[in-house]
Amino acid sequence: MSLHDQDDPALRAAQEERLRAVWKPPSGLFLRWTDCNNDRVGVWYVLTAFAFMLFAGVLALIMRTQLAVPDNDLVSAGTFNQLFTLHGSMMMFLFAVPMFEAVSIILLPQLLGARDLPFPRLSAFGYWSFLLGGVFVGGSIFFNAAPDGGWFMYPPLTTRTDLSGLGADIWMLGLSFIEVSSVAAAVELIVGVLKCRPPGMRLNLMPLYAWYMLVVAVMILFAFPPLIAGDILFEMERLLNWPFFDASRGGDPLLWQHLFWIFGHPEVYIVFLPSIALFAMLVPTFSNRHLLGYPWIVLAAVGTAFLSFGLWVHHMFTTGLPKISLAFFSAASEAVAIPTAVQIFVFIATLWAGRVTWSTPLLYATGSLAIFVIGGLTGVMVAVAPFDWQAHDTYFIVAHLHYVLIGGTLLPLFAGLYYYWPLITGKRLSDRLGRIAFWMLFVGANLTFFPMHFSGLMGMPRRVFTYPEELGLGGLNMASTLGAWLFAAGVAVICVDLCLSPRRAKAQRNPWGAGTLEWLAHPDDEDWGIRSIPLIESRYPIWDQKDFVQKVDEGRFFLPDAEEGRRETIVTTVLDARPLAVIRLGTPSVIPILTALSLGGVFILTTYHLYWAALVCAVATLACAIWWLWTGTAEIPEKPCKPIGHGIELPLYISGPAAPGWWAMFITMMADATAFSGLVFGYYFFWTRHADFPPMAMADGPGMYWPMVALVLGVASWLATIAALEVHARGDVGIARLLLMLGIATSLAGIAAGLAGPWTHGMDPENHSYPAIVWTLTVWTVAHAGIAAIMQSYALARSIARRMDPQHDADIRNVTVYMHFFALTAIVAYATIGLFPSLS
Amino acid sequence: MARACILIFALACLSGCNAQQSTLSVFGADAREIRQIAIVLTVGAVVIFAITALLYIRAVRAPEESLNHHQGMRMILWVGAIGPTLILTALLLYALPAMRPRPASPADLVIRVEGEQFWWRVAYQPPNGGAPLPSANEIRLPVGRTVVFELAATDVIHSFWIPGLGGKMDMIPGRTNRLVVKAEKAGRYRGVCAEFCGLSHALMAFDVVAMEPAAFDTWLADARAIVPPPAIATPGRTLFDAQGCGACHTITGTPHAGIIGPDLSRFGERLTLGAGILPLTTENIAAFIRAPHQTKPGVRMPAYPQLSDEDARAIAHYLKGLR
């Protein structure tokens, strides 16, 4: 196919017909929900997250109404505690994080000129998990069973079953489930940004939104797993009475606070950076020029990501830790303001240098920057530890965090809503309603939260369902309540604007005159995403590249056809986006829904202590996962290569570090290793807490013998798999299969040896935190050995079924990545439990 | 906007600023120093906000190309990066020395306070040794002397906060935290629990009385000299015995030595009832005995609805007489 071919309208029409057929969404009352096209899943995701936001907002309104006057009794203390717990938890876990993932699922493929994200079914799985978990957690309030321990869930209040009920389990298990889906989305986004860029889009030409998404997704990868580790310990204590946080049996409540805030502080930046990313897209558009200081933005994003992991103790300034520890975190908390300032001045400089077109999205961006700067400045104030000793846990903090989150997440999202609505629906929202809503939101937010700075300093603690009249806080609180209602009315105006949208006429294409790739979207959009995948030569191709839109539309770039009737996209290299391969994408399927349902079953049934039913669901989840992998991945193509236009021919199969699947495994295992490091942190944390650890009475621990045997077996299994990979690549399939069998055998033997240590030494995990953490590390490692055996068996089965051969060896390569991490886990875990007792 | 909010704040203050529980009306050295830091920080924040806002407005209004690429990069470097770095360095150098804890000596008065759902167990441990003096829900301090609080908790995490005196400190099961303070002005103040601790977290406060040193010494000596209440069988005292109140409460000099609930010795001299939530009147005490959950959801004390109003008042009368 040459350029001239594309001059032929008949050929183009035929191509379009084929593309349309390939990307046709499933129809039917049930089957339409099996769709996995990013446009549709993304929209469901956005709408669901928006609905959760409205719900959590209503909860806040009830709270504000209760606090309007002193000594009010609109709601009881119990209800109020459920309200604030659910408000915070939902806004964080069910709105802020999922919302940016949802927006990215819609936008990212368009920004990257890809037909879809690399794992469309994973997006669908993430969505259904999110919906199920979100309804489970949010719905609990209608049964008066909502969690009531605060969104931070500090033990022992929440781990003691006599002080907190089912709500704590619902929080822990329901949100763990959602954390899994967040990590899944992070994997998808990282691989999408690194491997699915259009040819020519080198790292220095990547849209800044993609840079931010890359950074944020990596942050999720390292921030969520410590919380998952904390969740595991937490539920072990609640369900099995293992005393991790019970001081009377050697536990320590502060361990939870560490694990929670190692997640909790990066979380703030996880929800803030995507909003800055939206600014980085719309500021150049409305300045009508390239963004100034592109490397500075990358500096700011990456710098913030790193620094944000050094801030967690600033939520623990009043826990009595040594002042020197607090001071390290105080210093880092101030350092993080530097990259934030850089970002703001990049925008100011760009606006200054450009010709500003005033518009509703820019109005929202301006307002949110104003609010965010106030929140950032009070953030610098509370980073000063002595000031925080007064401000901590008062309404000053409520004011600070809402300034940050409204200015740094909510209003930017509304800016994005007004900016990108035409991209998604082809219609513009009303400028008039948008402006009215903006001023209601802006005045409402300030009226609600500005007085809270003062009520906090005047001695009003957080999380109080009422306050005495004598404190003289009535006036400030009344102002806050009025502001909250005004803010809610502003949100209602936006909702009205959205509801009126279907009745409006279609807007023109690229209505804001933007220069970035996503604005190729046509108001009457087709499901195929992009007509042909362009060659990128600029950061703003629509502005800078000649006849760009026309060339894309006429299929004059790459992959303009779907000859084999398959959904496809191009995989490129990480640094310079040189085309590597064409991959076939997942098609609509019921598997993601079934997997989400059965995994949800595991979490939800465990909440109600229905362990056998939960086990059945766990087996079903495993079965679904294997079914999914077996039928949907590493398929051997019908021909080795295919042309993508312009005389370029690309392979249809890749494996190893060039392949998206390898990266997905690698990234998932990074998250897994991080969760594991959270558990290891627990072990050494207990060591610092106790003068003698292991305690004298159990100085033996699990002994040295069995942990060392298990370690050797784990390493043997790892080496067997590596050897299998090597000989398989050389064509010795038979020997490779034998080595895999050896690997399976050693993995299984490793399970027995791992359990034998604590078992033969009669370690009772209910006794003390020491046996409990030893058992936890053991069970974690043993479970990974079990997964290793399953993976090795899978590779073996693929080989026997001839779905894997020396030329098509993605399966065993991915299993080997898993095994590297498994070996690391086994070495660290067994060395810790087996050797450390004799050292200390 | 900000101006409107300040106006609202002024109005709110006119309607009655409290002087008992506020970081702005201070009576301790630490609170005073922190208030000074707060003022510096606030002024700095306002100035930075104003500069940023002015630059933003200027940027939006500036005609095209009024800033070329080179100038733009210089602005990002100096205003966005180097400027903030210098300001933050200065701030850090200003703030770090303020983190040093107030020095204490073994000769200082130690007051051990334990948080429980939803009240405060207090024990004065005089430096010259001797048995600690137990109390509850009220703390008395000598003005001008260093006092060391030993803070602990038995059930869940609480946080000990007297806004007018100094910063807060968490009370964490399994740990003992120290907070060293110095009151500077005599008077009656209020402290609260600042860490969410369950149903009645909002109703967990205490009274603070800062006294002149001489008066404090007299008070402590009097309180430590155990004078049993007259052993006359008043109706209230008989009922207190009969209802088994002594299983949970202690009244020194009587057989009642329960340690589950607050110590009630010298109860009549306290300023409030129910951990700082109700004025100490006979009516309030009687109502609290009959239905403590009415005023304090989640409280551990069982209700005594079977007591007649008259009997409850008799007990209340007895308790109020304990001094």
Added chain:
Amino acid sequence: MKDRRPHWSERLKVTLWTLIVPPTIWAGHFLFSYLWAAISCAKAGAFATFPTLFVVGTVLALTLIALSGWVAWNQGRTPGASPPHEDSTDIDRLRFLAKSTLLLACLSFVGVLFTSLPVIYLRDCL
């Protein structure tokens, strides 16, 4: 054109991995500082009057960050067209990564300095 063998600092390939070297050193130093203080206080109840270990760790971190910043700066000053460097060329991609690495090195350097300041003011475990 090339009349000399490029200096080693120019031959090093800047990639996404080298980009995160300076902040990773900051993170390592930060973790080290935190663990050093936490373990000293928990196990010994105090730390040394002259914290040799801490000083050595800090100097090492600063040196490594400065080194990676210098490598990046050396790579980024390739002669060529005037800024903005935002074309789809190998050289501009290199310039971009080098510039970003240099900026991150500066930020990380400041970060390590900030982290080391508390040790000057606070000398005990209270």
